Amino acid sequence: MPAPLCAKAHCLIYRLRKKGIQVDTKARTIYIPYYENVNDYVQAVRLSREFHINVQYIIV
Template sequence: MASKRDNLLYKLRKKGVRVLTRERTIFFAFDREPFDVVQVKRLCREYHFNVQLELQ
């Protein structure tokens, strides 16, 4: 049975965002606002993930 965290990660990866679950890091494009995405907000708040902005 999938957990809520797995569902959030699945939806985020479908949007083209790279995530390292072992390091709890979300790599997000520099030109967009990461906290406009609901999955990013919830992963940071509930599961203590960090956002790393990257140049593309």
């Protein structure tokens, strides 16, 4: 079982959710619509790189 996320990660997740991006913290997955680029969301890139959270595209 992975370790709990720190306060810095929760801050980044809060900013992503404010932009309308779905985040599943239990599965450590960020769901981004297929037509959008991951690099447009700095928070998603940081969460992926620093906290090993996966990014998954969804078809809307």
